Amino acid sequence: MLYYALVFLVVALIAGALGFGGIAGASASIAQVLFFIFLIFFVVSLIMNVMRR
Incomplete structure (x- = not known):
């Protein structure tokens, strides 16, 4: 999921640089x-891992 967040961030940066605001x-x-x-x-x-121990 973090990978997809980074992909959309890169798309947003490229689109912003090219002038596609929407x-x-x-x-x-x-x-x-x-x-x-x-x-x-x-x-x-993390919480579940701590509670397991």
Whole structure:
């Protein structure tokens, strides 16, 4: 999931540099959502790992 967040971030940066504002904004929003979902899964995974021990 972090991979897809980085892909959308790169797409947003390239689209922003080329002047495609709508595509850049949409890609940046998707990258942000995916990154926060990844962080939530990561924290839950860490908590579950600590509780198992």
